[in-house]
Amino acid sequence: MRSRLRAWLENRLPRSDSWVLTQRNLYILPTAAGWGFCGTLLVMLLASINYQLNLGYGLTFLLGGAALVSMHQTHGNLRRLVLHIKAPAPAFAGESATLEVVLDNAHGERFGIGLGWHDGPRQEIAYCDVPAQGQAMVHLRWAPPRRGLLNLPTVVVASHFPLGLFRTWTVWRPAATMLVYPAPEPDAPPLPASTGGHDGQWPARRGASGEFDGVRAYRRGDALRQLVWKKVARTGELVSREDAGSASRAIRIDAADAGLADVEARLSRLTAWVLQAQRQGQVFAFVLPGLNLPAAPADEQAPQALQALALWPQVVRA
Amino acid sequence: MIETSSLPAASPWAWRQWPRETRDVLFLLAVVAWITAPHFAHVPLWCSTLTCVVLIWRAQLALVQGKLPARWMVVGVLVLAVALTAYTQRSLMGKEAGLTLLVLLVALKTLELRARRDAMVVFFLGFFIVLTQCFYSQSLASALGMVVAAWGLLTALVMANMPVGRPALARAAGIAARTSLLGLPVMAALFLLFPRIGPLWGLPQDAQGRSGLSGTLRMGGVADLAMDDTIAFRVRFKGPPPPSEALYFRGPVLTRFDGQEWQASLFATDRDPSRPLDLRITGTPVRYEMLLEPPRMALIPLLEATPMLPTFDPPLVDDTPWFGRDMMWRTERPVMMRLHLTAQAWPHHALGVTPNLRELQASRFLPTGFNPRTLAWAQALRERLGPVDERTVAAALMAHISQANYVYTLQPGLYGNDAIDSFWLDRREGFCEHYASAFVVIMRALGVPARIVTGYQGAEQPDADGYRVVRQSHAHAWAEYWVPGAGWQRADPTAAVAPERVRTSRALVAPPGLVAGALQSMNPALLARLRQAWELMDSRWSQWVMTYSRGDQFDLLKKVGVKEPDWADVSRALVIVFSAAAVAGAAWAAWDRRRQDPWQRLQRRLCKRLQGVGVPASAHLGPRALAELVRQVHGEAGQALATLLEDLERQRYAPGGQRLPGRQWWPQVARALRRLPNR
Numbered sequence: 001m002r003s004r005l006r007a008w009l010e011n012r013l014p015r016s017d018s019w020v021l022t023q024r025n026l027y028i029l030p031t032a033a034g035w036g037f038c039g040t041l042l043v044m045l046l047a048s049i050n051y052q053l054n055l056g057y058g059l060t061f062l063l064g065g066a067a068l069v070s071m072h073q074t075h076g077n078l079r080r081l082v083l084h085i086k087a088p089a090p091a092f093a094g095e096s097a098t099l100e101v102v103l104d105n106a107h108g109e110r111f112g113i114g115l116g117w118h119d120g121p122r123q124e125i126a127y128c129d130v131p132a133q134g135q136a137m138v139h140l141r142w143a144p145p146r147r148g149l150l151n152l153p154t155v156v157v158a159s160h161f162p163l164g165l166f167r168t169w170t171v172w173r174p175a176a177t178m179l180v181y182p183a184p185e186p187d188a189p190p191l192p193a194s195t196g197g198h199d200g201q202w203p204a205r206r207g208a209s210g211e212f213d214g215v216r217a218y219r220r221g222d223a224l225r226q227l228v229w230k231k232v233a234r235t236g237e238l239v240s241r242e243d244a245g246s247a248s249r250a251i252r253i254d255a256a257d258a259g260l261a262d263v264e265a266r267l268s269r270l271t272a273w274v275l276q277a278q279r280q281g282q283v284f285a286f287v288l289p290g291l292n293l294p295a296a297p298a299d300e301q302a303p304q305a306l307q308a309l310a311l312w313p314q315v316v317r318a
Numbered sequence: 319m320i321e322t323s324s325l326p327a328a329s330p331w332a333w334r335q336w337p338r339e340t341r342d343v344l345f346l347l348a349v350v351a352w353i354t355a356p357h358f359a360h361v362p363l364w365c366s367t368l369t370c371v372v373l374i375w376r377a378q379l380a381l382v383q384g385k386l387p388a389r390w391m392v393v394g395v396l397v398l399a400v401a402l403t404a405y406t407q408r409s410l411m412g413k414e415a416g417l418t419l420l421v422l423l424v425a426l427k428t429l430e431l432r433a434r435r436d437a438m439v440v441f442f443l444g445f446f447i448v449l450t451q452c453f454y455s456q457s458l459a460s461a462l463g464m465v466v467a468a469w470g471l472l473t474a475l476v477m478a479n480m481p482v483g484r485p486a487l488a489r490a491a492g493i494a495a496r497t498s499l500l501g502l503p504v505m506a507a508l509f510l511l512f513p514r515i516g517p518l519w520g521l522p523q524d525a526q527g528r529s530g531l532s533g534t535l536r537m538g539g540v541a542d543l544a545m546d547d548t549i550a551f552r553v554r555f556k557g558p559p560p561p562s563e564a565l566y567f568r569g570p571v572l573t574r575f576d577g578q579e580w581q582a583s584l585f586a587t588d589r590d591p592s593r594p595l596d597l598r599i600t601g602t603p604v605r606y607e608m609l610l611e612p613p614r615m616a617l618i619p620l621l622e623a624t625p626m627l628p629t630f631d632p633p634l635v636d637d638t639p640w641f642g643r644d645m646m647w648r649t650e651r652p653v654m655m656r657l658h659l660t661a662q663a664w665p666h667h668a669l670g671v672t673p674n675l676r677e678l679q680a681s682r683f684l685p686t687g688f689n690p691r692t693l694a695w696a697q698a699l700r701e702r703l704g705p706v707d708e709r710t711v712a713a714a715l716m717a718h719i720s721q722a723n724y725v726y727t728l729q730p731g732l733y734g735n736d737a738i739d740s741f742w743l744d745r746r747e748g749f750c751e752h753y754a755s756a757f758v759v760i761m762r763a764l765g766v767p768a769r770i771v772t773g774y775q776g777a778e779q780p781d782a783d784g785y786r787v788v789r790q791s792h793a794h795a796w797a798e799y800w801v802p803g804a805g806w807q808r809a810d811p812t813a814a815v816a817p818e819r820v821r822t823s824r825a826l827v828a829p830p831g832l833v834a835g836a837l838q839s840m841n842p843a844l845l846a847r848l849r850q851a852w853e854l855m856d857s858r859w860s861q862w863v864m865t866y867s868r869g870d871q872f873d874l875l876k877k878v879g880v881k882e883p884d885w886a887d888v889s890r891a892l893v894i895v896f897s898a899a900a901v902a903g904a905a906w907a908a909w910d911r912r913r914q915d916p917w918q919r920l921q922r923r924l925c926k927r928l929q930g931v932g933v934p935a936s937a938h939l940g941p942r943a944l945a946e947l948v949r950q951v952h953g954e955a956g957q958a959l960a961t962l963l964e965d966l967e968r969q970r971y972a973p974g975g976q977r978l979p980g981r982q983w984w985p986q987v988a989r990a991l992r993r994l995p996n997r
Contacts, residue, residue: 033435033438036442040442040445044449047450051453052654054655054866056449058509059468063445063468065500065501065508068504069501070497111485114481127482129482129483162494164475
């Protein structure tokens with residue numbers, strides 16, 4: 001019941017990539033310490049009344065005044081702060097991704113602002129200070145639970161500065177989405193054998209295979225064995241062998257070859273294969289039911305393939 | 319923040335290199351030491367020692383960043399402390415026992431600073447301990463000490479809520495000060511208007527713990543008081559002040575003597591209206607004003623003889639003092655508040671001219687078996703003097719004291735069982751109570767009714783406001799003996815041995831402390847002046863702030879036009895003030911919410927008007943886009959409006975241009991809009 005109510009309240013919030021904290025979306029309540037302080041003040045007041053201590057009244061009211069002011073200061077510590085979230089890079093399901101939240105402050109200095117996930121545990125909060133007229137950036141870690149185009153989880157921004165008697169917080173639903181690839185299968189079987197350019201769209205670009213291995217600058221995704229180590233040692237630059245041999249032997253990654261009953265498991269295996277092909281710099285064609293990507297070099301092909309895997313069964317035309 | 323690494327390693331500012339955890343804990347420990355130290359005078363020695371040990375241990379742990387002791391250990395120490403409290407205080411209830419436990423608890427809690435919650439417990443206990451200092455003193459000095467303590471605690475609290483980095487202590491202290499200062503109006507309103515209601519329940523008996531005078535007298539009792547330099551009250555005379563040697567402020571009269579201890583007369587509290595007090599006054603009265611620190615006893619020491627009820631301002635709440643047969647003013651309950659009163663005294667008076675036989679009987683009684691040598695000495699005196707009247711006997715005794723090498727000293731040492739024998743005949747060293755009790759015992763031995771009167775004698779020189787300070791060190795004991803036809807006569811045997819004690823009102827002075835002594839020897843005048851200035855401030859503080867009470871609240875309301883205010887009016891005023899503040903706050907919040915950029919306001923206004931003429935304007939469109947839309951919808955008819963909108967665009971985005979259009983722009987737009995057909 002409680003969680004349903006919470007979900008209902010959460011769903012009423014608009015999604016937005018920048019979130020201006022105003023009185024309308026900031027909440028404030030006394031903390032447990034606040035109630036404790038209230039109790040202390042009451043006891044102090046009783047003692048002052050009973051012993052007719054004017055100085056005791058003075059002290060009690062001084063602290064009471066400070067507590068009241070601290071309520072406004074706690075609220076003011078978040079009010080008029082502007083939060084932005086950066087569109088996050090794609091990640092794999094189950095691995096933790098880092099999201100960047102920027103706190104933009106056009107006013108005075110703010111202290112002890114805590115950011116965390118709404119459904120996460122209370123202890124996992126990242127604290128930061130924001131300088132006056134400045135910005136602060138907070139990295140939040142999030143492990144996407146599944147693949148797909150996911151909404152970012154709801155963020156809670158809270159503060160109990162300065163006295164910890166009150167906690168003010170806001171609940172923010174970022175509008176940004178995150179592309180989450182399926183989790184690659186650990187210890188996946190090796191890539192399917194080369195199909196020898198069987199779809200004919202990838203002719204032997206450089207004549208007879210194995211005739212000449214050129215060199216080129218290192219590109220991300222090049223396998224270690226592709227590096228021309230002698231040249232690397234001599235020049236200090238990373239240089240890869242243009243492995244025409246492997247490039248010409250285009251392979252085909254096909255959902256039909258994955259051979260697993262469970263759809264998600266099959267997608268995981270395909271993901272692992274795509275990654276493997278990318279690591280080896282393979283030219284590959286990619287086939288999912290309803291999608292047929294012709295053979296292309298791994299660096300171009302992999303993002304598309306991974307996106308298709310993330311979104312399947314929604315089909316994305318390349 | 320201070321760049322710590324740039325400091326040399328051997329810098330005297332080593333604390334700057336402590337890790338934040340160490341520094342914060344040490345700061346908190348210093349604050350805890352500051353708030354518990356004033357209590358060391360009131361808690362048993364073992365408690366203060368244990369507190370110090372625990373605090374030092376914790377500080378050491380913080381410095382070496384060692385592991386905190388296990389919980390069972392802390393609980394063990396706590397159990398031991400509770401047991402010791404129960405043993406030394408004979409109870410776990412009551413103020414003293416509670417305070418002992420509280421001081422220990424806060425010290426022990428510092429050994430357990432694991433989570434935020436633990437720190438919070440220290441803060442809350444700390445605030446309460448700060449408050450308990452008011453039980454002992456509400457002077458300006460203790461108020462300043464409490465402000466420092468509260469500031470320190472708030473600073474530590476702010477520090478606990480700044481989780482990032484290593485904020486400078488001064489920064490946190492600044493934030494704490496700012497928070498408290500902003501809260502001052504709230505404090506002032508509450509202080510002025512919070513209804514002062516009487517005690518909610520009966521005060522525990524231990525509230526009488528400290529007093530200027532005790533109701534009993536035992537050799538040595540007044541010596542302790544004499545060391546106490548705190549202020550008992552201040553007095554100001556209207557008209558010429560009486561000489562110092564006539565300033566006797568009357569406290570309890572002690573009649574019953576059991577050989578060791580003097581106790582109050584049983585007749586003094588007789589309120590039977592059929593036996594009125596026989597007090598005859600003559601001459602002109604002396605009018606005076608008094609500002610009493612809370613006497614914490616059920617009595618008010620007034621100048622001899624003040625037979626008429628003083629005027630209390632603020633009035634005493636549901637307690638009317640009454641005049642006892644011993645000429646002392648009593649109250650029903652111990653007076654726990656400061657008193658401000660005006661009264662009249664008649665220096666020329668005769669008390670108890672009509673003999674009250676039972677009272678006289680009691681005033682002649684001597685227990686058998688005590689001080690035999692003094693009694694023998696008295697008999698010898700009687701034989702030497704022959705049949706003379708009481709006054710002659712008293713004069714002979716005074717003459718004996720001034721001639722027989724008696725010494726006035728505050729450190730006479732301990733006297734044994736027959737204290738008066740060894741004082742009067744052997745050592746001859748003592749102060750007022752020794753002389754007074756010896757005098758009374760000898761008078762009684764000679765058959766003259768006599769009794770001890772305790773109170774205060776003398777006063778200091780007037781300060782700038784004309785108030786003369788009377789300290790606890792002015793506590794005094796003198797004697798009264800009864801003369802047929804003349805009543806009770808005052809005799810101050812101390813005046814015979816140390817006339818300056820009475821004549822120049824020099825208070826009983828204990829040897830000065832180290833610092834005061836050094837200052838005194840360097841520049842006594844400066845010390846005296848500093849002290850005078852401080853006491854003047856203290857006097858004003860207690861006069862204006864600490865005696866603030868229900869009467870002052872009523873006066874305040876009268877000033878703003880409330881006729882005959884009562885406490886309900888005071889509460890109402892408080893509610894009104896806070897409601898007004900809340901309404902003002904809400905109004906500000908509403909205004910703050912609507913407050914927006916003038917440009918945005920203009921744009922919203924424009925959109926609304928354009929939608930009125932059928933242009934699908936929305937807030938995210940710039941003026942140029944709006945102009946485009948106007949042209950699309952209205953064609954040639956919208957040309958004027960579109961031009962105006964393009965003007966706006968140019969004005970807004972031109973380099974160095976104004977952000978907002980001039981004053982004529984909006985009327986032009988309105989005119990152009992009116993010319994368009996409504997859709």
